[in-house]
Amino acid sequence: MSMQTFAQKALAKSAGLQNVSIGSTVDARPDRILSHDNTAAISTIFNQFGLENVLQPEKLVVTLDHAAPPPTPIHARNHAEVRKFVTRNNIEHFFEIGRGICHQVISEEALILPGQLIIGADSHTTHFGWLGAFGAGVGRTEIAALWATGELWMRVPNSISVKLTGQLNSGVTTKDLCLHLIGQVSSDGGLYASIEFSGESISQLSIDSRTVIPNMMAELGAKNAYLPPDKQVFEWLANKLKHRLSVEAISKLAIYPDKGATYLEVIEIDLEKLEPQVAAPHQVDNVQPISVVAGKQVDQVFIGTCTNGRLEDIAIAAEILKGQKLATGTRMIIIPASSQILHSAVDLGYISILLDAGATLGTPGCGPCMGNHLGVPAAGETCLSTGNRNFRGRMGEPDAEIYLASPAVAAATALTGAITDPRSLEVS
Amino acid sequence: MKFSGQIWKYGDDINTDVIFPGKYTYTLRDPKEMGKHALEDLDPEFASNVQNGDIIFAGKNFGNGSSREQAVVCLKEAGVSAVVAISFARIWYRNAINNGLPAIICPEAVIAAVHGKHATVNIEGRVINIQDKTYSFPPFSETATEILKYGSLIIYIQKKLADIGNSKLAS
Numbered sequence: 001m002s003m004q005t006f007a008q009k010a011l012a013k014s015a016g017l018q019n020v021s022i023g024s025t026v027d028a029r030p031d032r033i034l035s036h037d038n039t040a041a042i043s044t045i046f047n048q049f050g051l052e053n054v055l056q057p058e059k060l061v062v063t064l065d066h067a068a069p070p071p072t073p074i075h076a077r078n079h080a081e082v083r084k085f086v087t088r089n090n091i092e093h094f095f096e097i098g099r100g101i102c103h104q105v106i107s108e109e110a111l112i113l114p115g116q117l118i119i120g121a122d123s124h125t126t127h128f129g130w131l132g133a134f135g136a137g138v139g140r141t142e143i144a145a146l147w148a149t150g151e152l153w154m155r156v157p158n159s160i161s162v163k164l165t166g167q168l169n170s171g172v173t174t175k176d177l178c179l180h181l182i183g184q185v186s187s188d189g190g191l192y193a194s195i196e197f198s199g200e201s202i203s204q205l206s207i208d209s210r211t212v213i214p215n216m217m218a219e220l221g222a223k224n225a226y227l228p229p230d231k232q233v234f235e236w237l238a239n240k241l242k243h244r245l246s247v248e249a250i251s252k253l254a255i256y257p258d259k260g261a262t263y264l265e266v267i268e269i270d271l272e273k274l275e276p277q278v279a280a281p282h283q284v285d286n287v288q289p290i291s292v293v294a295g296k297q298v299d300q301v302f303i304g305t306c307t308n309g310r311l312e313d314i315a316i317a318a319e320i321l322k323g324q325k326l327a328t329g330t331r332m333i334i335i336p337a338s339s340q341i342l343h344s345a346v347d348l349g350y351i352s353i354l355l356d357a358g359a360t361l362g363t364p365g366c367g368p369c370m371g372n373h374l375g376v377p378a379a380g381e382t383c384l385s386t387g388n389r390n391f392r393g394r395m396g397e398p399d400a401e402i403y404l405a406s407p408a409v410a411a412a413t414a415l416t417g418a419i420t421d422p423r424s425l426e427v428s
Numbered sequence: 429m430k431f432s433g434q435i436w437k438y439g440d441d442i443n444t445d446v447i448f449p450g451k452y453t454y455t456l457r458d459p460k461e462m463g464k465h466a467l468e469d470l471d472p473e474f475a476s477n478v479q480n481g482d483i484i485f486a487g488k489n490f491g492n493g494s495s496r497e498q499a500v501v502c503l504k505e506a507g508v509s510a511v512v513a514i515s516f517a518r519i520w521y522r523n524a525i526n527n528g529l530p531a532i533i534c535p536e537a538v539i540a541a542v543h544g545k546h547a548t549v550n551i552e553g554r555v556i557n558i559q560d561k562t563y564s565f566p567p568f569s570e571t572a573t574e575i576l577k578y579g580s581l582i583i584y585i586q587k588k589l590a591d592i593g594n595s596k597l598a599s
């Protein structure tokens with residue numbers, strides 16, 4: 001048997017096969033099926049199958065996060081339909097408005113474990129690679145089909161190996177690593193591929209900063225992304241499960257690629273050499289080193305989303321803004337990715353610091369990330385966001401400019417009113 | 429299946445936000461309404477001028493970004509019969525096939541295509557004709573061919589479920 005990539009092993013497992021070759025198609029059976037505010041629309045498609053109920057309600061996870069609380073009566077009606085569906089089908093894993101963004105909530109609830117397969121009606125389902133799971137996004141019709149049959153055809157993708165060495169310097173984060181990589185290989189550099197990270201550097205990264213990586217790989221066109229899970233991951237999950245599963249039991253689920261597996265490409269990145277990066281409008285791969293865009297005036301700074309709305313991100317912002325005020329003419333929106341994060345950020349005093357600085361706080365959820373509510377920019381305005389997409393119109397207004405950066409760059413920018421290298425603040 | 433229509437030509441990385449803005453994802457449910465907003469933030473002329481049968485030709489990575497299926501449905505509803513590109517984003521490609529919209533990879537035809545000119549696509553023959561030149565494209569996978577034959581994943585699954593039901597009845 002030839003040496004296997006993570007993707008080969010994970011998809012073989014999900015299809016109940018011993019091994020699968022790259023390029024072959026398998027009938028995969030996911031362990032979890034994710035949907036969010038789009039659950040109502042999916043249930044309308046599902047109704048066309050003429051089935052009474054979904055096949056495996058225990059596999060479904062439904063969160064209300066994309067426009068939560070609902071900004072208009074139409075959004076409210078959509079949520080009401082989701083609740084009806086959830087009740088009718090006895091969906092145990094349902095999370096109400098304010099609990100947080102699907103990817104963060106499912107991680108915190110440990111509803112997906114290493115080596116498992118999760119399919120989501122959301123393009124950032126690649127997220128779950130942070131804990132060594134296979135996560136891939138599909139459209140609404142395919143989720144409806146999964147609810148009916150429990151199966152999905154999947155092609156076993158080629159894999160790209162990304163080897164990380166060295167350690168990040170102060171003021172540089174995994175967001176900068178991702179933007180750097182996307183800028184290097186462009187937004188289709190990982191099309192259809194499984195992006196498999198490796199290297200000693202990973203074990204030095206906190207859980208919060210790891211989650212950014214597979215999440216952002218959706219912007220490379222990747223099918224999924226993978227970080228090899230270690231003890232830190234197993235312990236984190238065991239804690240979240242209140243030790244209903246032991247660290248050892250979780251570790252046994254982990255899948256690691258074989259040495260000598262076949263990769264389409266091998267990319268090496270020395271973390272030590274990275275600088276803060278910014279994606280300029282209107283493409284995620286329009287990446288510039290911070291020195292090129294520094295000084296650009298910004299009307300709004302947004303810290304949040306499934307990419308960078310975690311406790312560590314809010315802590316970085318609080319550290320930079322402690323005892324300071326936002327620049328005149330620049331507003332700042334903070335939206336924690338989950339209620340647990342919000343809770344901790346309150347307990348640790350970060351929220352007070354940010355409110356004192358003049359920031360405003362939104363309900364845990366997606367916020368203005370995709371232009372539904374809670375801080376959409378006006379025409380002609382510039383927003384610097386810690387999110388993952390800066391496409392024209394992404395935040396609701398085609399004539400607004402969106403820059404993407406790390407929380408450190410975001411907070412430094414809120415302080416000065418113009419795009420700022422956080423390392424320049426350390427010196428002064 | 430044969431289609432014929434005017435060419436609408438666009439560049440690389442045409443993303444789902446410019447095909448169908450995210451702000452409409454939970455407010456527009458009627459496919460006809462979706463069609464009226466197709467390509468709104470890329471080409472405001474498109475939705476009001478596109479004719480039934482017209483064909484989009486685009487560069488690499490067409491449909492990158494969100495998983496929103498409306499980014500396929502809106503084009504179909506607007507009248508688009510096929511999209512020909514240098515490459516497609518993964519989820520958009522699956523969504524297209526699942527909604528019976530042929531997504532064809534044919535770089536040579538994209539290079540030859542001229543905005544506003546006429547083109548024809550023959551799915552079974554696997555050829556595209558533009559101004560007396562013929563360009564051939566690779567076959568669809570077995571599953572994709574099957575779904576395109578039924579016209580949508582919904583009908584394909586209905587058939588599959590009926591088969592399971594019938595075999596249960598028979599046993």
Ligand code: SF4
Pocket residue numbers: 066101102122124305306307365366369370387388
């Ligand atoms: S935060 Fe943004 S990218 Fe993440 S799931 Fe929500 S809308 Fe999608």
